[in-house]
Every structure is written in C-alpha cells, then in structure tokens.
Amino acid sequence: MSVLTTSVAFLLHLASSAAAPLPCEKRVVRLEAEIQGLKNVVSEQHRYILELQSSQSQQLQRIPNTYLDPQNLYRDCSEVFADGNVASGLYVIRPDGSPMALSVYCDMNNGGGWTVFQRRKDGKETFDRSWAEYSQGFGDSFSPDGEFWLGNEPLHLLTSQGNYDLHINTEDFEGNQRFAEYKNFRVDNEKDQYQVHVGEYSGTAGDALADARSVNANSPCKGGIKFSTFDHPGYQEADADSQRCIRYSRSGWWFCRCGSGDVHGQHFKGPFEAMSDDGVAWYIWHGWSYAIRSVVMMVRAADLRDPAPGVEQWTAQLQANMVADGAAHPRYDQ
Incomplete structure (x- = not known):
C-alpha cells in the first residue's frame, strides 16, 4: 500500500511539474x-x-514662387482664376486685413474661382473642437481629400472684402450629389461671435439654412445665428437647449434648432447609423436621421471678373483632357 501511495504521489508530482510551465508559456505567447x-x-x-x-x-512645391511675394498675393481664389489660373489646387492668398498669407484650395469647377473653406469626406478629422480651434482653423487642407475647416477668422476676412456667394456640395452614401447655393454670404467678426448671414437660395439639395435667412416667421433664430462650440455657446434659444445641441452633435456650428443643416456633425460609415440628427446632416434632402457622406463648402466673389483672354479655351481643353484620362471632376449641378 505504501508503494502504491508513493507511486501515485510521484506521478502527481510529475504531472504538476509538467503542467506548471504551460500557463506561463501561453502568457508569453x-x-x-x-x-x-x-x-x-x-x-x-x-x-x-x-x-x-x-x-x-x-x-x-507646386506653389509658384511668385505667389509667395507679399506684394503679389491674390485676395481670394476669384482673383486667382481671373488672372488665368484654371487648375484646381493649392494657392496662396492674403485677404484684406489678414496678418498673414493663407494656403487655400481653389476649386476651378462650376465656373471657377471658388475658395474652399470646409471639407468632410471620411471622418478622419474630428470636428468636436474648441472656440479657438474653430477661430483659427484645423485639419488637413493640403491633401485633395483632406478634411478641414479654414477658420472663422479667415472666413470673416474673406467675406468682408465684398459680396460673396456660398456654394455647398453634398453627396449621400448612394453616390447621389446635390448642391445648395446662397447669395450675399458673410461672416461677422469674433466680437459678434462670427454671426452668419445668407441671402437668396438656389440649388437641388434644399434650403437647410432657411433660419439663417430669416424667412421663417416661426424661427427661434430671427435675430441671427451666432457660431457655437462646447466652450463658447452662442445659440439663441434657452441655455439648456443650446448646450444640448452642441453636446449632441459634438461639433461647432451655426446652430438653430440643432441639426437642420449641421454639416459638422459626427461622420458615420453608413446613412442610418446616426442617432436622430447627430450626424452630418442636410435634413431637407434626406431627413433628420440620415447622415450624408460628404460635404464641401466654398465661397466666390459675386462680381468675379471674366478670366484673362484665352482662359475659356484653356479650361475647355483641360476638361477635355481630364475626361480623356478618366479623371474628370464630378459635377454637382445635376
């Protein structure tokens, strides 16, 4: 009996000795x-x-050196286009009153001369930013598909130079494209909390900025819409509702009744992933809970001069070459 007990004990010892390293080995792996x-x-x-x-x-490196001379800077992309530059891309401008030059993306489609100040594409860039960040701008404006906000201060300086039109391109997750265009677009200075002004609407996306135009007698924002961020609410309704809209959308925007036209909302990977109106919204096109895929916003001088002689032919030839290469820019006027 003692021999059997000893054997069992020995076998148990061997088994325990052999099994002990296994958990350690698994942990190492x-x-x-x-x-x-x-x-x-x-x-x-x-x-x-x-x-x-x-x-x-x-x-x-593609920016011509002549553009970098402070004495030879354009005020906006409208002047860039009017001077005979018909290729969309990065240019350096200096709006009146700006303490520094700005590198901006000029869109030479849809008549040319558009200064792009906002782009949403894929959600890589968060738009849940502070007042200071929205004031000075953020994001990747150098890449053709980079997401960015040029800045409220540059936007104020740009639109204070004269009469400007606002153009907004939108695209849903089915590839459908719509646009909205507004006359007399202007952004006030920081003292007035970058209040926005928009005029007559035209386009195919619907007038989601009607409250900013003061055409709705029942609008809570008849006194104007000021810009709001989580650390600097300027919304016109009750404070509690103001905080709710900003917190809910997780973005900075000209809020009126929350997400009626909030293109800075959360970027989702599908159209119906939004929780009500907290996505990238253009409600009058797809409703409150449909998060659209992409938005691009741009401004152009309403009194854009005719391009330099021959530019029309260059533009037509450039577009023809792009079509032939299979790289033509999409149209948003359908």
Missing part, C-alpha cells in the same frame, strides 16, 4: 503577439506620417 500587434500599429502610423509629410511637401 500572448504577450509576444500583443507586442507584435503594437509594433504593427506604430509602423503603420509611422508610414502614414511619412506619406502625409511627403504629400504636403509635394503640394507646397
């Missing part, structure tokens, strides 16, 4: 896998940073 995963993340982020730096360097 798991940790090594986690380390490798973290290395992959770091490597991917490093690759993305290098690509971004390379892209920005290439874009900056």
Whole structure:
C-alpha cells in the first residue's frame, strides 16, 4: 500500500511539474503577439506620417514662387482664376486685413474661382473642437481629400472684402450629389461671435439654412445665428437647449434648432447609423436621421471678373483632357 501511495504521489508530482510551465508559456505567447500587434500599429502610423509629410511637401512645391511675394498675393481664389489660373489646387492668398498669407484650395469647377473653406469626406478629422480651434482653423487642407475647416477668422476676412456667394456640395452614401447655393454670404467678426448671414437660395439639395435667412416667421433664430462650440455657446434659444445641441452633435456650428443643416456633425460609415440628427446632416434632402457622406463648402466673389483672354479655351481643353484620362471632376449641378 505504501508503494502504491508513493507511486501515485510521484506521478502527481510529475504531472504538476509538467503542467506548471504551460500557463506561463501561453502568457508569453500572448504577450509576444500583443507586442507584435503594437509594433504593427506604430509602423503603420509611422508610414502614414511619412506619406502625409511627403504629400504636403509635394503640394507646397507646386506653389509658384511668385505667389509667395507679399506684394503679389491674390485676395481670394476669384482673383486667382481671373488672372488665368484654371487648375484646381493649392494657392496662396492674403485677404484684406489678414496678418498673414493663407494656403487655400481653389476649386476651378462650376465656373471657377471658388475658395474652399470646409471639407468632410471620411471622418478622419474630428470636428468636436474648441472656440479657438474653430477661430483659427484645423485639419488637413493640403491633401485633395483632406478634411478641414479654414477658420472663422479667415472666413470673416474673406467675406468682408465684398459680396460673396456660398456654394455647398453634398453627396449621400448612394453616390447621389446635390448642391445648395446662397447669395450675399458673410461672416461677422469674433466680437459678434462670427454671426452668419445668407441671402437668396438656389440649388437641388434644399434650403437647410432657411433660419439663417430669416424667412421663417416661426424661427427661434430671427435675430441671427451666432457660431457655437462646447466652450463658447452662442445659440439663441434657452441655455439648456443650446448646450444640448452642441453636446449632441459634438461639433461647432451655426446652430438653430440643432441639426437642420449641421454639416459638422459626427461622420458615420453608413446613412442610418446616426442617432436622430447627430450626424452630418442636410435634413431637407434626406431627413433628420440620415447622415450624408460628404460635404464641401466654398465661397466666390459675386462680381468675379471674366478670366484673362484665352482662359475659356484653356479650361475647355483641360476638361477635355481630364475626361480623356478618366479623371474628370464630378459635377454637382445635376
């Protein structure tokens, strides 16, 4: 009996000795896998940073040196276009009163001369920003598909130079494209909390900024719509409702009745992932809960001069070449 007991004890000891390292080995394997995963993340982020730096360097190299002379800067993309530049891309401008030059994307489609001041494409850039960030601008304005906000202060300086039109391109998740255009677009200075002014509407997307035009007698924003952020609410309704709209949409915007035309809402990966009106919204087209896919906003001088002689022919030839290469820009006027 003692021999049997001793044998059993010996076997149990062997079993426990053999089994003990297994959990440790599994833990080591798991940790090594986690380390490798973290290395992959770091490597991917490093690759993305290098690509971004390379892209920005290439874009900056395309800016003609003559544009960098403070004495030879255009005031906006309308002047860039009127001077014979018909290719969409980065240009340097300096609006009246601006303390510095601005690198902006000029869209030469739809008649040319449009200064792009906002772009939403894929949700890579958060628009849940502070008052200071919205004032000075943020995001990637160097890449053709980068998301950004040019800034309330530059937008005020731009639109204070004269009479400007606002053009908004929108696209849903089915590839349908609509546009909205407004006359007499202007943004006041910071003292007036960047209050927005818009005039007559035209387009195919619907008038989602009707409250800003003061055409609705029942609008809570008949006194004008001031810009709002989570740290600087300027919304006209009750304070509690103001905070609700800003907190709900997680963005800065000219809020009136929350998300009626809030193109700075959360970017979702599908049309109906939004919780009511907290997505990128243009409610009069798709309703409150449909988060549209992309939005691009731009301004142009209403009194845009005719381009330099021959520009019309250059533009037609350029567009023909783009069509032939299969790289024509999409149209938003259908």
